[in-house]
Amino acid sequence: MKKTLAVLLALLSLLFAVTAAAEGALPGTKAAVVSVTTEAQADEAEEIVVPAIVDEEPQLTTEYRWFVSKSKTVRGRTVTYYKDVYAYNHGDYYMTPFADVVPAEYLAVDESGAYAVAAIVLDITDAMRERLYGADLGETSMFYGQYCERIRGKKGKVGFSGVHEGIDFTYEEGADLYAILGGVVTRAGDANGTVAIYNEDYDVTLLYLHCEEIEVKRGDVIEEGDLIAVEGNKGSGSAYTHVEMRNGRHTSSNKYIDTFVDSDCPYPVMQDALEVVESGRRPVTAAAVLAAQRMREQAEEMARQAAEAAAAAAAAEEEEEIVLIEELPGTQQGYGFEAETPAVTPEATLPPSNP
Numbered sequence: 414m415k416k417t418l419a420v421l422l423a424l425l426s427l428l429f430a431v432t433a434a435a436e437g438a439l440p441g442t443k444a445a446v447v448s449v450t451t452e453a454q455a456d457e458a459e460e461i462v463v464p465a466i467v468d469e470e471p472q473l474t475t476e477y478r479w480f481v482s483k484s485k486t487v488r489g490r491t492v493t494y495y496k497d498v499y500a501y502n503h504g505d506y507y508m509t510p511f512a513d514v515v516p517a518e519y520l521a522v523d524e525s526g527a528y529a530v531a532a533i534v535l536d537i538t539d540a541m542r543e544r545l546y547g548a549d550l551g552e553t554s555m556f557y558g559q560y561c562e563r564i565r566g567k568k569g570k571v572g573f574s575g576v577h578e579g580i581d582f583t584y585e586e587g588a589d590l591y592a593i594l595g596g597v598v599t600r601a602g603d604a605n606g607t608v609a610i611y612n613e614d615y616d617v618t619l620l621y622l623h624c625e626e627i628e629v630k631r632g633d634v635i636e637e638g639d640l641i642a643v644e645g646n647k648g649s650g651s652a653y654t655h656v657e658m659r660n661g662r663h664t665s666s667n668k669y670i671d672t673f674v675d676s677d678c679p680y681p682v683m684q685d686a687l688e689v690v691e692s693g694r695r696p697v698t699a700a701a702v703l704a705a706q707r708m709r710e711q712a713e714e715m716a717r718q719a720a721e722a723a724a725a726a727a728a729a730e731e732e733e734e735i736v737l738i739e740e741l742p743g744t745q746q747g748y749g750f751e752a753e754t755p756a757v758t759p760e761a762t763l764p765p766s767n768p
Contacts, residue, residue, distance in 0.1 A: 465523065465524055466521050466522070466523050466524075466695070466696065466698075467522055467523065467524050469522045470517045470522075471495050471498075471517050471520045471522055471528050472495075473493050473494065473495060473513050474493070474494060474495070474496045475491065475492070475493045476491070476492065476494075477489055477490070477491050477492075478490060478491075478492050478494075478510075478572065478573070478672075479570050479571065479572030479573075480572045480573055480574070480575065480671075480672045481564050481565070481566040481570065481571075481572045481573070481574055482574075482575075482670065482671075486566065486567075487566040487567075487568050487570045487572065488672070490672045490673075492512075492513075492672060492673075493513040494510040494511060494512055494513055494560070495510060495511040495512075495513070495515070495520060495528060496510055496528075497509075497510070497527075497528060498510065498511045498520060498528040498529065498530065498559075499527060499528065499529045499530075499697060499698055499699040499702075500529070500530050500556055500559055501530075501552075501553065501554060501555070501556070501697075502554070502555055502559065502562075503554045503555055503581065503583070503653075504554065506697065506699075506702070508699065509559055509560050510559075510560040510573075511528075511556075511558045511559055511560065512558040512559075512560070512576045512673075512674050514558055514674045514678060515557065515558035515678060516678060516680075518531065518533075519531050519533065519534050519678075519680055521696040521698070523696075523698045523700050524700075525698070525699075525700040527698040527699045527700045528698070529696040529697055529698040529699075530556055530696060530697070531696055532691060532692060532693065532694050532695065532696050533680070533684070533689070533691045534556065534680060535553075535692075535694065535696070535697075536689050536690075536691055536692050536694075537679075537680050537683050537684050537687070537689050538553040538556070538580055538582075539553070540683070540687040540689045541580065541582070541593055541656065541679075541683055541687065542582050544591065544592075544593045544637070544638070544687065545582055545590055545591060545593055545654065545656065546582070546584050546588060546589070546590070546591070547589060547591050547638070550584050550588070551582055551583055551584030551585075551588070552582070552583055552584075553580060553581070553582060554581045554582065554583040554653060555577055555580065555581035556577065556580060557577060557578070557579055557580050557657075557674075557676075557678060557679060557680070558576060558577060558674055558678070559576070559577045560573045560575075560576055560577070561573055561574040561575045561576065561577055561670065562574050574670050575669060575670035575671045575672065576669070576671065576672065576673065576674050577669060577674075578655075578657045578666070578667045578669030578674055578675065578676040579620070579622075579655050579656050579657025579658070579666075579669065579676060579679070580655075580656050580657070580679065581653050581654070581655050581656075582653065582654045582656065583652070583653040583654075584644060585644065585652065586643075586644055586645060586646065586652035587643050587644065587645075587652075588643060588644040589640055589643055589644075590621060590624060590640070590641055590642045590643060590644055590654060591637075591638050591639060591640055591641065592610055592619075592635055592636070592637050592638060592639050592641050593619055593637065593656070593683075593687075594610065594612040594615070594617075594619055594637050594686055595610070595612065595634075595635055595636040595637040595638075595639070596610045596611045596612035596613060596618075596619075596634070596635065597610065597611050597613075597632070597633070597634055598610055598629045598630065598631055598632060598633040598634075598635065599611050599618065599631065599662060599663065599664045600620075600631060600664045600665060601627050601629050601630045601631050601633075602624075602627050603665065604647070604648055605622050605623060605647060605648035605649075605666065606622060606623045606624040606625055606627070606642075606645055606647030606648055606649075607620055607621065607622050607624070607665060607666055608620070608621045608624050608627055608629065608641050608642055609621075609663060609664055609665065609666070610635065610641075611662045611663070614686075615682050615685075615686060616660060616661060616662075617658050617659065617660055617661070617677070617682055618658070618659050618661065618662055618663040619656060619657075619658055620655075620656070620657050620658075620659070620663070620665075620666045621641065621642065621654055621655070621656055622648070622649070622654070622655040622656075622657075622666055623644075623645055623646055623647050623648055623649040623652070623653060623654060623655060624641070624642035624643070624644070624645055624647065624654065625642060625643055625644075625645030625646075625647055626642055626643045626645070627641065627642040628640050628641055628642055629641050629642075655669075656679075657669070657676045657679070658676060658677055658678075658679035658682065658683075659675075659676050659677055660677045
């Protein structure tokens with residue numbers, strides 16, 4: 414049984430190590446090449462290679478694209494964009510275009526040719542998210558310059574509803590929202606739940622949309638980290654907070670369901686203002702995620718095979734206990750191990766005598 418226990422412990426160690434390796438292909442690590450083997454499968458194990466990020470600038474594409482406006486009228490535009498960028502979009506990853514207003518350094522290309530949001534963008538948006546919610550809470554659910562959802566218009570054309578003007582952060586409805594930068598409040602509520610704060614140091618206005626229970630009023634001077642509202646769904650249909658940046662002093666946000674982006678790229682200002690240092694973590698590319706998935710599948714298969722081998726070994730080691738019984742089943746006769754019974758000699762019977 415000790416041997417069986419050792420096999421099971423080895424199995425658990427294997428599963429933990431391979432799963433950790435698979436997770437290393439996702440954001441947060443620098444793992445690039447992982448080799449997974451067992452002693453019995455050393456010659457058959459496949460080396461999984463996570464594509465490295467190459468020093469190549471993403472290429473812009475110019476095409477005629479369809480857009481479907483909020484009022485469901487269809488219009489076509491010749492637009493320039495980055496094609497098929499793998500990015501997070503309100504709950505899942507999608508291949509989606511990004512507008513050409515996003516500087517190329519904020520996108521990454523891996524050796525398979527897949528685009529992704531660069532690691533520095535993940536670092537900057539994490540810093541903004543932590544300042545917005547006051548802690549490491551929630552997630553970044555949509556990026557600046559990302560094409561919005563694909564929808565079908567009343568004329569049957571399928572197109573994008575617009576290009577995203579800011580960054581969406583999602584935590585939970587009613588969560589406290591804090592000012593990412595301090596400044597003067599230029600708007601404190603409208604049909605979209607907008608709070609606008611102008612920061613003189615950087616000459617920019619940060620606009621927070623869909624807010625509820627707004628705690629500030631126009632003209633207030635606030636500091637970074639001050640409570641401004643709670644996360645809501647005013648004008649949005651679901652609870653999240655849209656944050657966009659515009660150079661100069663502004664009082665209202667853009668109509669971000671449109672074919673062109675009018676807001677300004679927030680990444681340089683936010684990196685400087687929040688003192689973000691690039692972590693060097695791996696961007697989330699489609700190729701990296703597929704490689705991680707293959708590693709997890711391989712780990713599960715190896716764990717299954719090891720579990721079957723351990724079960725077979727345990728069955729072979731287990732011996733059936735021998736039980737001695739005194740009587741044969743269904744009889745009164747024993748095996749002869751009980752105490753001896755003295756032999757009884759029957760009385761002699763004399764023949765009848767003749768009279």
